Amino acid sequence: MDIGADDFAELSPLLEELAGFSESGGPGVTRLLYTKAWLDAQMFLAERMRSCGLEVRFDRVGNLYGRLAGSMPGASVVLTGSHIDTVRAGGRFDGAYGIAAGLLAVARLKEVYGTPVRPLEVVSFCEEEGSRFPLAYWGSGNVSGMYAERDGSGIFDHEGISLEEAMREAGFGLSSQPDSRRSDIGAFVELHIEQGVVLERMGRRIGLVESIVGQRRYSLTLSGKPNHAGTTPMKMRRDALAGAAEIMLELEERAWHAGDPLVATVGRIEATPNTPNVIAGEVRFTLDIRHDDELELERFSQGVLDASRFIAESRQLTLDIRSWLQTAPVQMDSQLVKVLQGVSAGMGITSRRMASGAGHDAQVLAGICPSAMLFVQSRDGISHSPEEYTMPEHLQEGAAVLANCLRQLAYGEEGLR
Numbered sequence: 001m002d003i004g005a006d007d008f009a010e011l012s013p014l015l016e017e018l019a020g021f022s023e024s025g026g027p028g029v030t031r032l033l034y035t036k037a038w039l040d041a042q043m044f045l046a047e048r049m050r051s052c053g054l055e056v057r058f059d060r061v062g063n064l065y066g067r068l069a070g071s072m073p074g075a076s077v078v079l080t081g082s083h084i085d086t087v088r089a090g091g092r093f094d095g096a097y098g099i100a101a102g103l104l105a106v107a108r109l110k111e112v113y114g115t116p117v118r119p120l121e122v123v124s125f126c127e128e129e130g131s132r133f134p135l136a137y138w139g140s141g142n143v144s145g146m147y148a149e150r151d152g153s154g155i156f157d158h159e160g161i162s163l164e165e166a167m168r169e170a171g172f173g174l175s176s177q178p179d180s181r182r183s184d185i186g187a188f189v190e191l192h193i194e195q196g197v198v199l200e201r202m203g204r205r206i207g208l209v210e211s212i213v214g215q216r217r218y219s220l221t222l223s224g225k226p227n228h229a230g231t232t233p234m235k236m237r238r239d240a241l242a243g244a245a246e247i248m249l250e251l252e253e254r255a256w257h258a259g260d261p262l263v264a265t266v267g268r269i270e271a272t273p274n275t276p277n278v279i280a281g282e283v284r285f286t287l288d289i290r291h292d293d294e295l296e297l298e299r300f301s302q303g304v305l306d307a308s309r310f311i312a313e314s315r316q317l318t319l320d321i322r323s324w325l326q327t328a329p330v331q332m333d334s335q336l337v338k339v340l341q342g343v344s345a346g347m348g349i350t351s352r353r354m355a356s357g358a359g360h361d362a363q364v365l366a367g368i369c370p371s372a373m374l375f376v377q378s379r380d381g382i383s384h385s386p387e388e389y390t391m392p393e394h395l396q397e398g399a400a401v402l403a404n405c406l407r408q409l410a411y412g413e414e415g416l417r
């Protein structure tokens with residue numbers, strides 16, 4: 001008998017508990033890499049994994065694993081899970097859902113079917129969003145080899161704390177801890193909220209992700225001359241904030257012109273000294289650019305950077321550009337997508353193949369093992385916001401589909417390369 005949505009009544013309370021691990025003050029959930037809220041959440045999950053009878057371990061960068069050993073010697077691991085970090089003032093489902101559902105799914109499989117053939121693991125990746133440090137996928141990237149632990153040096157957060165320092169402060173980065181890099185994973189299945197409106201509009205319950213967009217992220221620093229707002233005539237100004245505004249509008253206009261699926265965002269801006277009666281001497285801001293075609297993505301990004309240089313020069317500003325994320329669009333494993341589709345259909349649950357405009361750990365894991373993703377609906381497509389919401393019945397249904405997929409992958413003698 002298949003596991004069903006009713007087996008996951010504990011899911012919403014677990015997500016509620018996880019949402020409690022947040023920087024205080026709200027709104028929404030803020031759980032940035034290696035902060036106290038982050039560490040408390042990982043420790044809470046570790047305890048929960050232990051109480052479900054899983055073997056628990058942290059790796060060197062702070063990824064947390066719960067493992068159910070398999071009976072076949074040397075068999076590759078079937079892995080599920082997602083990321084524990086959030087954006088600033090994010091929702092309670094992005095990332096946390098895939099971990100909570102994965103944990104309960106593995107626990108339920110253990111209860112119902114006992115020891116699997118292949119080892120079954122749930123992971124709580126330490127970081128995916130790129131919200132604290134100018135770097136994203138630190139967790140899965142250390143697993144895949146996209147990053148090495150030493151890449152944490154020379155990367156600083158807003159307050160000038162290095163990634164390396166923050167990692168050590170949280171109790172990681174020790175040579176006694178297991179190396180993060182893995183080569184024993186046979187398949188990765190990540191369950192996540194859609195964060196868009198496709199499923200809701202189409203009236204489908206499960207999204208089967210076929211591809212994930214490519215991304216570019218940059219930090220731009222424009223420098224001009226801070227000066228008095230009252231005594232400096234307009235023609236004598238070198239106003240970094242006005243220059244930044246012009247670049248932002250140029251970016252937006254180019255993005256409109258390029259059309260779907262190109263999207264471009266300036267999500268963060270900091271002006272110095274950020275005072276009403278001082279012309280801004282320096283402005284730092286970010287660019288986030290995405291497309292499902294690598295050539296288009298690269299062409300658009302270079303065009304925007306050239307235009308930004310031109311704007312800076314014409315305003316006598318200096319421009320420093322730092323590129324800190326470049327990911328190519330990634331296809332999910334077609335065989336695995338078929339497995340997920342078959343399981344959904346077998347449970348009588350409607351599904352739809354789709355692309356993801358959000359980045360995910362699954363795109364990083366795809367570099368080392370067959371990877372695929374399941375989506376559930378997001379109310380009104382809202383995410384990266386305290387308003388993020390998915391109905392409990394949808395959450396539970398997604399967990400049940402995940403559990404049955406994991407069962408197919410880990411409890412059969414065949415099916416994995």
Ligand SMILES: NC(=O)NC(NC(N)=O)C(=O)[O-]
Pocket residue numbers: 094128129130136137195357358359360
């Ligand atoms: N699922 C996500 O929200 N991912 C986000 N984070 C990364 N790293 O892409 C994003 O911005 O799309």
Ligand SMILES: [Zn+2]
Pocket residue numbers: 087094129384
């Ligand atoms: Zn996110």
Ligand SMILES: [Zn+2]
Pocket residue numbers: 083094095128192360
């Ligand atoms: Zn996410």
